[in-house]
Amino acid sequence: xxxxxxxxxxxxxxxxxxxxxxxxxxxxxxxxxxxxxxxxxxxxxxxxxxxxxxxxxxxxxxxxxxxxxxxxxxxxxxxxxxxxxxxxxxxxxxxxxxxxxxxxxxxxxxxxxxxxxxxxxxxxxxxxxxxxxxxxxxxxxxxxxxxxxxxxxxxxxxxxxxxxxxxxxxxxxxxxxx
Amino acid sequence: xxxxxxxxxxxxxxxxxxxxxxxxxxxxxxxxxxxxxxxxxxxxxxxxxxxxxxxxxxxxxxxxxxxxxxxxxxxxxxxxxxxxxxxxxxxxxxxxxxxxxxxxxxxxxxxxxxxxxxxxxxxxxxxxxxxxxxxxxxxxxxxxxxxxxxxxxxxxxxxxxxxxxxxxxxxxxxxxxxxxxxxxxxxxxxxxxxxxxxxxxxxxxxxxxxxxxxxxxxxxxxxxxxxxxxxxxxxxxxxxxxxxxxxxxxxxxxxxxxxx
Numbered sequence: 470x471x472x473x474x475x476x477x478x479x480x481x482x483x484x485x486x487x488x489x490x491x492x493x494x495x496x497x498x499x500x501x502x503x504x505x506x507x508x509x510x511x512x513x514x515x516x517x518x519x520x521x522x523x524x525x526x527x528x529x530x531x532x533x534x535x536x537x538x539x540x541x542x543x544x545x546x547x548x549x550x551x552x553x554x555x556x557x558x559x560x561x562x563x564x565x566x567x568x569x570x571x572x573x574x575x576x577x578x579x580x581x582x583x584x585x586x587x588x589x590x591x592x593x594x595x596x597x598x599x600x601x602x603x604x605x606x607x608x609x610x611x612x613x614x615x616x617x618x619x620x621x622x623x624x625x626x627x628x629x630x631x632x633x634x635x636x637x638x639x640x641x642x643x644x645x646x647x
Numbered sequence: 648x649x650x651x652x653x654x655x656x657x658x659x660x661x662x663x664x665x666x667x668x669x670x671x672x673x674x675x676x677x678x679x680x681x682x683x684x685x686x687x688x689x690x691x692x693x694x695x696x697x698x699x700x701x702x703x704x705x706x707x708x709x710x711x712x713x714x715x716x717x718x719x720x721x722x723x724x725x726x727x728x729x730x731x732x733x734x735x736x737x738x739x740x741x742x743x744x745x746x747x748x749x750x751x752x753x754x755x756x757x758x759x760x761x762x763x764x765x766x767x768x769x770x771x772x773x774x775x776x777x778x779x780x781x782x783x784x785x786x787x788x789x790x791x792x793x794x795x796x797x798x799x800x801x802x803x804x805x806x807x808x809x810x811x812x813x814x815x816x817x818x819x820x821x822x823x824x825x826x827x828x829x830x831x832x833x834x835x836x837x838x839x840x841x842x843x844x845x846x847x848x849x850x851x852x853x854x855x856x857x858x859x860x861x862x863x864x865x866x867x868x869x870x871x872x873x874x875x876x877x878x879x880x881x882x883x884x885x886x887x888x889x890x891x892x893x894x895x896x897x898x899x900x901x902x903x904x905x906x907x
Binding site for chain 1: 688
């Protein structure tokens, strides 16, 4: 366990610079920016008391993994009805489900690029939680497949399939939108 | 449009995410260039990635950032060090703490004086009294004002809290006064008198009764968190005496205290 000064210094280096990332993840997992602040504050307290367990590798995966755990604790307490059962993620990771049932033509890249922010946000919010967290960790937080696989304790192949399905669902949702 | 194989899909995403090794990436790029279906899917993936990224991250409000940064600055894991710091009187945080506690209690009481606040559960107050005594023993100094002279201790408490309990002089009975401190119990700053018997310290916490109350209650002995405790009411205060002194001596102390 590092001394007080050292712990405070680590906290300043590891946690404080990555608050935007922490808020982004918490915002997408809780669905509200206001709740995200509560969760991130709680996560920061946990991060400070666990700062001795920080191993010197990427600070963001370390912090985000605490934020993610705090989100689930928070959701279990505040919105128990929205918790997605772990089993459903495993079922969704089946090889064929959904991906090739043709739900209509894919939208063109141009349409996706011009989609308005509200439509994209709605599409992300509509994703099942296991897809949503992988998408946010990768496309918003910028974590690598490997970092996400380690954080979620899932194989890299699962990260890849969840990410591709999440993106495809968003693309289809945007294409369907008027 | 040609249907792509599932592995093509995954590889295209990985290519867009720059997660492929050079050889695989080069081979796939060649296929993308040659096959329109792959090219269209690849373009969609890149567009979607860009669109999601453009949503950005929430702005960190300055007051929120400051609040989080403060977590690291204020935290001091060692309780003894923390207490010593809070209760050194020349430290500004003591004044800030005392002021905020008094102000909060005052506001919560809606203008009535703080000691008329809702009665707390007796057990939780006793726990807090025992905890306070325990912390004080661990702290660098168990007292905030060190004096065996009750004419020093009493005005000090008076100045800090605007009240002070009768400060008995029990040196002749073998319980010299050591000093006083302030304990915050259930949100109320309360005066604590500290006496000594050989190497044992006795903390006497005094909680004022509501104005005009002449309630009295005889001493009741018990054990709380491993400490012996005697509580009684009289003279406008409710008292708790807590110590690791043995129960008989503590009872004697309380008798002497009440006679003064």
